[in-house]
Amino acid sequence: MLFNLLLFKRLCTQLCFLGLLFLIFQSCRKIESNNKPFITSATENNTVRLDGPPNIVIVLGDDIGYEIPTIDGGSSYTTPNIDQLARDGIRFTQCYASALCSPSRVMLLTGKYNFRNYTKWGVLNRTNRTMGNMFKKGGYKTCYVGKWQLDGGDTSIRTFGFDNYSVWLPYYLKPEDAGGTRYKSAPIYQRGAFLPPEATKDKYSVDLFTDYALNFIRTNKQSPFLLYYSTPLCHVQFSPTPDDPQYATWDYTKSSKRFLPGMVKYMDKHLGILRDSLRSLGLENNTVFIFLGDNGTTKGVISTFNGQPVAGDKGATTTFGTHVPLIVTWPGHINAGGVTSQLVDLTDFLPTLSDITGVPVPGAFGIMDGKSFYPVLTGGNTSSRDYVFNHFQPLISPSNKIPVRYVQDSIYKLYDDERFYNMVLDIKELSPIREDSLTAGERAKKEYFEDILEVMHK
Structure with a gap:
């Protein structure tokens, strides 16, 4: 009788241990699944x-x-x-x-x-x-x-x-x-x-x-x-x-x-x-x-x-x-x-x-x-x-052969017909900067824009 009781206790201990291992295994599987690139909610196909x-x-x-x-x-x-x-x-x-x-x-x-x-x-x-x-x-x-x-x-x-x-x-x-x-x-x-x-x-x-x-x-x-x-x-x-x-x-x-x-x-x-x-x-x-x-x-x-x-x-x-x-x-x-x-x-x-x-x-x-x-x-x-x-050149036709081409940054804009604007001071582009009033910095900027216009063509 005593032997059977000891055997029963040992069996219970082993079962508990196996159960604990199963829970740990399932937990690891859950953690692993959460690292996969997809997740699935309780709603099917979501x-x-x-x-x-x-x-x-x-x-x-x-x-x-x-x-x-x-x-x-x-x-x-x-x-x-x-x-x-x-x-x-x-x-x-x-x-x-x-x-x-x-x-x-x-x-x-x-x-x-x-x-x-x-x-x-x-x-x-x-x-x-x-x-x-x-x-x-x-x-x-x-x-x-x-x-x-x-x-x-x-x-x-x-x-x-x-x-x-x-x-x-x-x-x-x-x-x-x-x-x-x-x-x-x-x-x-x-x-x-x-x-x-x-x-x-x-x-x-x-x-x-x-x-x-x-x-x-x-x-x-x-x-x-x-x-x-x-x-x-x-x-x-x-x-x-x-x-x-x-x-x-x-x-x-x-x-x-x-x-x-x-x-x-x-x-x-x-x-x-x-x-x-x-x-x-x-x-x-x-x-x-x-x-x-x-x-x-x-x-x-x-x-x-x-x-x-x-x-x-x-x-x-x-x-x-x-x-x-x-x-x-x-x-x-x-x-x-x-x-x-x-x-x-x-x-x-x-x-x-x-x-x-x-x-x-x-x-x-x-x-x-x-x-x-x-x-x-x-x-x-x-x-x-x-x-x-x-x-x-939105409407290309025999009567509209000349495109409007320009280069700008956030301050200056140069058209290929030589109009050069300071858009901060003249946002509506009403008065081009005269050539004889360009500062050294403006002249350098205009020349840089001219070089860009020169290469932007068919």
Whole structure:
């Protein structure tokens, strides 16, 4: 009896020891699993990628000049989500686009100045390659949402590397020829065909584009992705958004500037929706989020900027025609609340994104004009860019053979017709500096700009 009791105690001790070993083993397995690149929540199929190449989200505002966001000094509009984006990342005070959307978008997508590849308004020749091609070749899922206006429909969109898309104006047409408006009941093009009219009737295009973008993000949360969101806001026609009581009855062929503040607010709202979605999916910390404008604010729009009235100058190569907001966030990599005066132009994004992600620019892309500003994002050295160049010839035709070409930095600008301005003292470019009044420093700067203009040609 005593023997059996001792044997029972020994057996209990061994079982307890084995149980303890099992618990330790399971604990180690749990710790090991938490170090893997993916985690899974209690919800089935809610797996997200935590490391590896970062996702890229680009939101391109249409006709959003530098004076629009509150964080940049504007006070005519409400932009809490843009402002928060700046507080969470880095804000650039010296980013310059072209003066109109089509030339700007070609530069942004290809990393090249317009004299190399811009041939016609609203058309991107299919011999070009874009950041979409670069990221697709690098293993990314790619998506283009919003205003296309680069012609070619499904063939061009896929040729340029975007496998997923929901766009307005897929072909080279005047907007009034496209049927409907860019906002309410807009003709939306997906998978090589326009959606049936009943699918878009009385719906706001931005809502449909954002829904498509959110679905793309959710579907591809386990893979690195590029989302290029070219919002139609805030281009004319200035008109009510779904948050305005006039939405149901407004004639969208008409335009009224009184609706612009509401349109800016709606654009800002959808930027917040995108960020909230990334956050809720656990993707925010591994996503580079970029907001910028494509050119200056529409002519005739008066906004208050740093306490002074400013007139939008879209279409002109002045500061208020080309100066655009740029904000970049990447939690854990970019320090929050940064502000930089580093010069940036729209050719710089393709090489910068290559450096951020480690996805190489294919050699077949040829000459790249962009300068990477990746070091600026991470607090290192400045970019090698110390000037901005522009070759502006938006409507190439027999009657418009002479482009406007210029070089500038944050103070001085030289046109190839020898007009030389101090833009701090003469922001509207009304009085060129006379040759006989140049200081030694100004003369050296002008000669440097002349050398740049000399080599920037076909």
